[in-house]
Amino acid sequence: MKINLRNVGIIIIVVIFTGISATIAAGVWTTESDKIPATYNEGEFEGLYNPEDIRGSYAFKEVSDLFDIELDVLYRAFGLENLNNEELKSKDLEGLYAEAENEIGNGSVQVFVALYKNLPILLEDTYLLEQAVEIIMENNKNLTDEQLLYLKEHTVILPEINGDTLNEEDKEQTEEIKDETTEEDNLVKGATTFKQVLDAGITKEQIEEILGMKMPSSNMAIKDFCLEEGLSFSDIKTKLNNVRK
Amino acid sequence: MKKKNIRSMVQVFFFVLIGLISINKTLAEAGGGVTFLSDASLHALCPFGGVVTLYNLFTLGTFIKKIHMSAVILMSIIFVLAILFGPVFCGWVCPLGTMEEWVGKAGRKMFKNYNNFVPKKLDRILRYLRYIVLVWVVYMTSVSGYLLFDKIDPYNALFSFWSEEAAPSAIIVLVITLTLSLFVERPWCKYSCPYGALLGISNKFRIFKIKRNKNTCISCKKCNRSCPMNIEVSDVEQVNNLQCISCLECTSERSCPVENTVNMQNNSFAPVGKENENEN
Numbered sequence: 165m166k167i168n169l170r171n172v173g174i175i176i177i178v179v180i181f182t183g184i185s186a187t188i189a190a191g192v193w194t195t196e197s198d199k200i201p202a203t204y205n206e207g208e209f210e211g212l213y214n215p216e217d218i219r220g221s222y223a224f225k226e227v228s229d230l231f232d233i234e235l236d237v238l239y240r241a242f243g244l245e246n247l248n249n250e251e252l253k254s255k256d257l258e259g260l261y262a263e264a265e266n267e268i269g270n271g272s273v274q275v276f277v278a279l280y281k282n283l284p285i286l287l288e289d290t291y292l293l294e295q296a297v298e299i300i301m302e303n304n305k306n307l308t309d310e311q312l313l314y315l316k317e318h319t320v321i322l323p324e325i326n327g328d329t330l331n332e333e334d335k336e337q338t339e340e341i342k343d344e345t346t347e348e349d350n351l352v353k354g355a356t357t358f359k360q361v362l363d364a365g366i367t368k369e370q371i372e373e374i375l376g377m378k379m380p381s382s383n384m385a386i387k388d389f390c391l392e393e394g395l396s397f398s399d400i401k402t403k404l405n406n407v408r409k
Numbered sequence: 410m411k412k413k414n415i416r417s418m419v420q421v422f423f424f425v426l427i428g429l430i431s432i433n434k435t436l437a438e439a440g441g442g443v444t445f446l447s448d449a450s451l452h453a454l455c456p457f458g459g460v461v462t463l464y465n466l467f468t469l470g471t472f473i474k475k476i477h478m479s480a481v482i483l484m485s486i487i488f489v490l491a492i493l494f495g496p497v498f499c500g501w502v503c504p505l506g507t508m509e510e511w512v513g514k515a516g517r518k519m520f521k522n523y524n525n526f527v528p529k530k531l532d533r534i535l536r537y538l539r540y541i542v543l544v545w546v547v548y549m550t551s552v553s554g555y556l557l558f559d560k561i562d563p564y565n566a567l568f569s570f571w572s573e574e575a576a577p578s579a580i581i582v583l584v585i586t587l588t589l590s591l592f593v594e595r596p597w598c599k600y601s602c603p604y605g606a607l608l609g610i611s612n613k614f615r616i617f618k619i620k621r622n623k624n625t626c627i628s629c630k631k632c633n634r635s636c637p638m639n640i641e642v643s644d645v646e647q648v649n650n651l652q653c654i655s656c657l658e659c660t661s662e663r664s665c666p667v668e669n670t671v672n673m674q675n676n677s678f679a680p681v682g683k684e685n686e687n688e689n
Contacts, residue, residue: 166674167617169662172494172655173415176501177422183486187478195449195479202471216554219474259573 197221201230209284215277216285220255220270227254231277241276241296242268266291266320279315282306291320294387294397319387321353351408352401358382358389366407374403414663416500416656420507427454427504431568451565451574452556453477456498457604459484461558464551475556491611494673495618499598499605500656505564506598509590510637516591524594524639532639535600536652543603563597594637598654609651619648619659622678625670632671635664642671646678 167175187193201217204210213230224244228235239245242257254270261268271290278285279300287310292300297315301307307315351364359382361371371379380389386404390397429446436442452458458480462473466481487498499506517523527535546558559565560576563583569575570583589596598605612618621632623646632642638652642659657673658664665671 165617165676166669166672167494168673169415169657169660172497172657172673173419173501175493176419176490176497179490180483180486180502183482183489184479187482193479193482194477195447195453196477202469205469217471 199226199230204284207284212283215274215281215283218254218270218274218277220253222254222273223250224252224254224273225250227273227277231281233277233280237280237299238273238276241280241293241299242272243293243295261320264291264320266318268293268320272296276300279304279307279311287311287314287318289318291318294319294321298397352386352404356387357385361386361404364408366404370407371404374400374407416658419501420504420510423502424504424507427451427568430454435572449479450475451568452559453479454483455480455564456483456487457558458556460604460607461547461550461556464547465554473550473554473556475559487608488611491608491615493616495612495615495653495655496605496608497655498608499602500654503564503598505567505586506595506654508567509586509595509597512587512590513594513637516594519591523592524637526592532599538600539602539606542601543606546603558603594639595654599638599652605654606651609653612649612651612653617673617675619653619655619657619671619673620678621646621648622670622672624678625667627667629666631664631666632659635659 184193197219199219199222201213201215201219204212204214215231218227218230222230224238224242225235227233228238236245239247244252244260254273257272258267258269268291272292275285275287275290276292276296276299277283280303282304292315297319300315301312351361351366358371358379362368362382368379375389375393377393386400387397390400430449431451433442433446434448434450437448442448447454452475458476459482462476462481465471465473472478472481487502490497513523520526549557560578561582562579563586566575566579566583570580586597586601593599619642621642626643628643630643633640635658636642637656637658638650638654640648640650640653640659642648648659655673660671660673661668
């Protein structure tokens with residue numbers, strides 16, 4: 165049997181659109197995520213949602229509902245508490261933190277949720293904001309040494325939020341955040357050591373009072389010390405900066 | 410006189426359809442768009458997405474990021490068509506292939522040596538590249554669970570270059586592809602397309618094949634010159650070449666000047682003296 169051009173054209177269109185129509189009618193055709201992550205197939209977490217399957221299209225509200233994490237906690241972890249945007253999606257982080265040295269994006273949300281809820285996840289090269297790390301450490305006391313070390317090595321200090329990706333209302337709020345966290349005015353940053361703080365004129369006694377414990381070797385980075393001791397780096401940083409001012 | 414080019418009409422139809430859906434998606438994201446047209450993502454409408462998600466689908470029961478059931482369904486439909494007619498998706502449906510052809514028309518007018526710039530020896534080696542791309546893309550996607558191909562996918566860039574969806578690297582690949590199309594017909598299809606590499610395998614077992622009647626052939630080689638993939642149709646009685654895209658440009662309906670000499674059919678041409686048995 166010979167097939168001519170016209171018939172090939174007709175058959176292509178008929179087969180494609182009949183196939184699509186049939187699967188739509190059968191309820192199988194879907195062009196977007198059903199917003200239900202995969203579950204663990206085995207082990208003690210069997211049946212629980214797997215954070216590794218959080219998609220960039222998930223809104224933070226949906227992540228909050230699916231994994232039973234308060235929305236405020238998620239917003240705080242990713243520096244979004246002043247944005248008040250319920251439509252904000254996990255993938256939007258990439259745009260918001262476009263200037264960050266290391267990518268903060270959907271992978272960061274996956275890792276945060278997993279470690280916050282103490283769920284298994286493959287830790288590779290995903291970074292978290294410092295406040296997210298602090299929240300995890302405050303909430304999950306069962307972190308392994310390996311996970312603690314990972315967090316220590318994968319912490320990003322909050323960069324300036326890229327205003328180009330925000331709407332007008334968000335931009336105004338972002339300006340407020342920026343005003344509050346102008347890094348230039350701050351003595352203590354992510355890599356600041358105790359020695360640098362001492363050199364800036366803050367006494368050892370003042371530092372120990374803020375820490376609530378003995379100060380370690382002065383060459384140690386303050387952030388590393390906070391991570392080791394389970395202290396909130398944000399709080400310590402703010403207090404030290406305030407002493408200097 | 411040759412018949413009106415039905416294939417061009419089908420190509421325009423799918424190109425416009427995908428273009429409108431992409432624009433509608435952008436508008437929908439901005440709070441606009443129209444409801445009578447799909448606002449699906451390009452990934453949801455690309456059958457190759459179905460291929461790269463198969464490993465995850467079978468081992469984890471999930472799709473890789475950005476891929477949905479629609480891509481798997483389209484992949485299945487295209488496989489059915491490939492079993493029947495070979496890679497008709499490439500020759501009739503793929504909007505990127507269509508775009509390459511349109512640019513190529515300008516190249517054909519500009520250069521006398523169009524589609525013959527690449528030395529044959531080099532061309533033969535380069536044609537293996539798309540199989541390497543296929544293996545790399547499928548392996549890396551399966552291992553990572555991410556749609557890595559969209560970082561270099563010119564199809565995705567073609568219909569999303571105006572949005573953040575398009576990776577800069579993919580836009581560069583698109584520009585290179587379209588520039589090369591001025592010199593070589595369908596360069597992406599020939600040398601780099603992983604989906605074309607996969608669909609091309611169907612040329613070995615497709616039900617309806619391109620066949621040449623050696624008894625009536627006048628060896629004018631017009632079929633060779635019309636083939637966008639540079640297949641030498643005049644040298645074979647049946648085209649099994651993995652590069653064939655089933656565009657039917659070589660057939661007696663298009664370039665072959667002798668009626669019923671190059672056809673797409675599922676049976677062989679009858680020997681001399683028994684031609685009437687083949688008239689159906």
